[in-house]
Amino acid sequence: MTSTLTLKSGTSWTDAWQRCLAVAPEAFRDDRVLNLWNADWQVDGRPLPATSPVDGTPIAGPPRLEGVTARQAVRASLDQHRAWRHISLEERRARVAATLDALSLHRELLALLLVWEIGKPWRLAQADVDRAIDGVRWYVDGIEPMIAGRTPLDGPVSNIASWNYPMSVLVHAMLVQTLAGNAVIAKTPTDGGVACLTLACALAAREGLPVTLVSGSGGELSQALVRAPEIGCVSFVGGRDTGAAVATAVADLGKRHVLEQEGLNTWGIWNYTDWDALASLIPKLFDYGKQRCTAYPRFVVQRELFDAFLAAYLPAVRTLRVGHPLAVQGRDDPWPDLDFGPLINAAKAKELRDQVTVAIDRGAIPLHRGSTAQARFLPGQDTSAYVQPVTLLNPPPSSPLHHAEPFGPVDTIVLVDTEAELLAAMNASNGALVATLSTDDQATFHRLAPQIRAFKIGHGKPRSRGDRDELFGGFGASWRGAFVGGELLVRAVTQGPAGERLPGNFPEYQLMPT
Structure with a gap:
């Protein structure tokens, strides 16, 4: 598949940089960006080398200031x-x-x-x-x-x-x-x-x-x-x-x-039957390789529903499109429609691959590992920042993937038998931003949702920021x-009236969301 791909016309880093120099010459100079302070663009700081996670192309790095400046x-x-x-x-x-x-x-x-x-x-x-x-x-x-x-x-x-x-x-x-x-x-x-x-x-x-x-x-x-x-x-x-x-x-x-x-956002499955609806959501949950604060990297599934869950989940995750975000069949073809490209850098990709290896070595069961054969890459490009989708069953407590957000395209599944286990598994980290509970019964949702330690909770659908x-x-x-x-x-x-107390999580009190 790689042999016919090429970079979309006019989208190289050099093209983008030249456009920056033309649009804002006050902020971009030669091969570096400037800092903006005291209402002026300053040629200060020590520019660090940087490369694009897309294919290792050298790009402009940050001009790092010292504390005094x-x-x-x-x-x-x-x-x-x-x-x-x-x-x-x-x-x-x-x-x-x-x-x-x-x-x-x-x-x-x-x-x-x-x-x-x-x-x-x-x-x-x-x-x-x-x-x-x-x-x-x-x-x-x-x-x-x-x-x-x-x-x-x-x-x-x-x-x-x-x-x-x-x-x-x-x-x-x-x-x-x-x-x-x-x-x-x-x-x-x-x-x-x-x-x-x-x-x-x-x-x-x-x-x-x-x-x-x-x-x-x-x-x-x-x-x-x-x-x-x-x-x-x-x-x-x-x-x-x-x-x-x-x-x-x-x-x-x-x-x-x-x-x-960050928080470990979780998706619970309990007494649920609408598998077509869940399957339609799975690819979107991988947008940007799950590199976002409201991603869902953990599914907590009622054990007796595990076979039905897999029948919906696995075909959906196998449809994910991964690759170089600018690789097209012809130079004038439309923009590629991908679910995600690289992770932020090669070091993060290696860290995540290592975490997956450790989890499997300690007992996690690999249910899905994406293949690079279907990825869209340019011939000979650097792919060190790319991680294909991975799904693991029951990551062991000794693995970081058990309790921490992977911030990458790795899903973990935990099986539970009781509502108490469901809630405990969904509350594995000390607080989360979002969560979802898929259950057919409205009363069950309204009874369990207040016990989930996430700020926004969806009923069968993802929540966003x-x-x-x-x-x-x-x-x-x-x-x-x-x-x-x-x-x-x-x-x-x-600033508001004297004595105003903003709603939020402060040491002295906490406002619960409604």
């Missing part, structure tokens, strides 16, 4: 914040709307950068860009009642986010935060997305938005981006280890915070600080 950037952002918070809401809306227009104009370039930098298939890359644009427009159109009686924070909002959704999570948050009257600071994710974020921030800065974008290691920059007294709020999306350190810091300082962290009409948060170690979604996203980054 990051502190200067934070102080400069405070000056921007003090000026911006007095800009009228009408003017802020106009500038954010103009930024959205600019992002829309360069939508395809932003999506192409996501393909090369983080390995997103074209369909999902476009969706990431579109969700950012459409989501922020919703706030632009309806911000007045959300902001009524509220004021910006005393300092800028610091954003530290994972690499998997640069536009629909990070840029979306930054633009809503500026709309609410705050200057914003963002750290580019270490693992990818620097060019996409640089282009987005260049378009925002042209419209006069008070945006700061810096690169660097978390350890080096945390003193500035988390602990600096100038910071008014910390917004973090990432793993539990780093998140725990951030949570400790913001709690010690009494700083406003929104900390979204969402940012508009409903809350989003988590339980246990999957979330700390203010909940978000719709008006609460604005409330999380503004």
Whole structure:
């Protein structure tokens, strides 16, 4: 299958980079991106080498700053914040709307950068860009009642986010935060997305938005981006280890915070018969190789339904399309329609393959392992970052796959005999963001769902993050600080009446979702 594939015309990294140089020459110079602070693009930092997970092509790496320079950037952002918070809401809306227009104009370039930098298939890359644009427009159109009686924070909002959704999570948050009257600071994710974020921030800065974008290691920059007294709020999306350190810091300082962290999201099957409906959902659950916070890597299945579950699950998982996101039969063919491409890098792919090997060595039963024979690869391309779908039965407690989120295309199945076992297995990690219970009986769902330790629970359907009409948060170690979604996203980054208590997971209390 590989012999007839070629790179889609006009989509090489060189093509994308030349377009960046033409669109935003102030932010891209020769073979490197710049940092944005003090309202100017700075030739500072130490550019790190980087390669694309797609096929190992060398791409632009992050220009990593030292902590001293990051502190200067934070102080400069405070000056921007003090000026911006007095800009009228009408003017802020106009500038954010103009930024959205600019992002829309360069939508395809932003999506192409996501393909090369983080390995997103074209369909999902476009969706990431579109969700950012459409989501922020919703706030632009309806911000007045959300902001009524509220004021910006005393300092800028610091954003530290994972690499998997640069536009629909990070840029979306930054633009809503500026709309609410705050200057914003963002750290580019270490693992990818620097060019996409640089282009987005260049378009925002042209419209006069008070945006700061810096690169660097978390350890080096945390003193500035988390602990600096100038910071008014910390917004973090990432793993539990780093998140725990951030949570400790913001709690010690009494700083406003929104900390979204990983959790083992589970899908329970109990007294269920609609197997066609489940089978239709399985391929979509593998979007982007399950590299997202609301992925479902664990199925908890009633033992007596296991044969029916497999009859629905296995044919569906065998339909998954994996490969190079830009490989086509002819140079002018349509974009390839894939479920996922590579993982974020070769090191993560090796780690996941090793975890699968360890789990099997310790007793897990392999039910499915995808074949590279059906993958869409260019002749001779580097495939070290690719992992084919894997399904394991009963990962042993000694395996990381038993209790931790794999963040890759690996499903695990646990069999249970009682409702108590079902709930225990679905609550294997200390809190999750989403869960689903497939059961035919409404009464059973309503009885069991409140006992599942996930923030959003679907009845026979997946739940998503969402940012508009409903809350989003988590339980246990999957979330700390203010909940978000719709008006609460604005409330999380503004000040209300004296004594206001934001809904969220805080040390002193916890609001249960309804």
